[in-house]
Amino acid sequence: MQKETNSWSGMAEQVMKTWAEVSTQAWKSWFDLLNLALRNPIADTKPGFESVTERFADNQQLILRLLKLSFHTWQDIFPKIEAGEDWQHSLKNYTQQLRAQIDEFSAGTIKVSQNAAELWQLYIKETQKFSQLWVKAWGVSFGPLSKAAVTGTSQPWIELNNLYWNLLYEETFGSLMQIPWLGPTREFNNKLVGTFDAWTKLYRAGVDYQILLTEIQGKSFEELMRELVSLAEKGEKVKDWRQFQEIWGRIADEVFEKAFCVEDNLKVRGRFLNALNHYRLEQQQLLEIWMKMMNLPLRSEVDEVHKSIYELRKEVKNLKKALAQYEAQATPPTDEEHQSIATSIPKF
């Protein structure tokens, strides 16, 4: 019996690993889908958003750790139920350990979030190449900017300004230098800082959301164990892995549904989605500055054109309808009316 149990333990662990991998893939796909609408039109460049996706997916390892912990608790609980011993204590231990893991994870990320300089470096590192033309400037720039956070002086910002002026503006768009009113540095810096701020909020919101999801996953496993115990107590057998999967699926979704009907949790999700959209909007505006300089059509311009066409099309439709109504109302004059009109015209 012990041998069989061990074999099943191996299989169960494998199932959990697969579950975690599938979940990871599902989340990754979700981020990828969200990313679809903002495709960088420049080949070989990589929007920073993708790195957020990757980090989120990487951190699913935490879930795997929690699942392993859950499984070990499960192994601990069942023999106790069989022996009529106190299994509630083991479940309580599990919950405490789960909280501890989440706290540990949360403390680590919050610590990073509190240090703006670290965040900036992380941002630059993860954003990678927003545009081939800017990468050099960015690479050199994060040093002085980090100093800004530490020293609290404006000097590093000025250095950064100069960097953009020298590297981005002079070197890359040297020919445009002849036109003084094109100077983009100030505008660009403002947008860059705005994007960084949006990214910071996204980073924090992402961590919060991930903590919440992890907690929900842990909770669903806890509920699964309760359900299995309850079934066992009623003498109802779980016949096979398929049935086990069905129970697990049902319980997990019930816990998920309940959790996201709670407003506090919804707010966490909302903050994440809103931060994500805000970041993408900022990123898009940043991209438009560059596209403008390269004389490329902007998305906002295309939208404007579409809006004009839409409004004109609507107006033409309304005019056509109005014309059709007038035509329907206007009946051709009778012969008598014709004659009367003809005689009423004064002759000169």
Next chain:
Amino acid sequence: MLPFLMQMRLDDATEEYTELIKKIVKGIENLSRLREEDIEIGVTPKEAVYREEKLTLYHFQSTVQKQLRTPVLIVYALVNRPFMVDLQEDRSLVANLLKLGLDIYLIDWGYPTRADRWLTLDDYINGYINNCVDFIRKKHDLDKINLLGICQGGTFSLCYSAIYPEKVKNLIVMVTPVDFQISDSLLYMRGGCTLGAEALDIDLMVDCLGNIPGDFLNFEFLMLKPRQLGIQKYLDFPEIMHSEDKLLNFLRMEKWIFDSPDQAGEAYRQFLKDFYQANKLIKGEVTIGDKQVNLGNIRMPVLNLYAEKDHLVPPRSSIALERYIGTTDYTVRSFPVGHIGIYVSSKVQRDLPPIIANWLSAREQ
């Protein structure tokens, strides 16, 4: 009382595993023979009779002598394709209604592109739907026609019937959201029915994305039951793939689920903000273009059909309709299925079409 892990024997599991492998091998054989055209949906013969930009109005070819003079216009949701009502020959609401002598039209909204991001609900309801209704009225020389609105299309049909009651003879709504303030519905809560922009800032989302990607909506729907819809059904897939019929059914459904048009940004903005977040429909505060929607204007006969296990449109949301419409001829019927089951369940497909046909027939004069 043996715990789950110890209830199962390794040799039983090995046998189960072997059976599963056999099914998978057979399933792969089945799959290898299938091509995309084998899972075509929207199979009932039809003719495109009216087009306007990306919209196409289809008229289905009748298979029997028409029993009712007044045609029925089916208004489907903007989300997903309308051919769920005509999924396959033996699971087609349209085909079953045709067999009962109804004359059926269907609006296909098409696939909005970036150029359509400025389309509003005014364009959809006062524009497209109204133009289709006028086309059918003119073609049949009738003042009024029958409307059958499904899901979001049902909400649109309610708005339309409230604005143009003189053009609607009978109104049927299926799995239609009416009251959006349902705090135990995950979809409504995620849409911000209690928290508004704190749950989802629609303005920001539309400003950011323009049109809302169909894939995003798909994934949001999957996330209502992430494990069952995202994982479980694929784990069950080997169990059905050995049967060609079941496999085809599964694949057709997959095709329908993931063939999701993008949502025109401005229309999506208004729908989410006014309907989901502010629940304006039942308050009489929705304005479509320059026209106020007062559900009290709906005085024509109304048939309300809903699914008892609907996880997308909770029954409470649909049956609230009775409290807000002005008709004295109101019928409500429910079916013990989910949101999708109402179109595809064989039992429902046996019971539902006669209910619709008989109800319309009784109000034909």
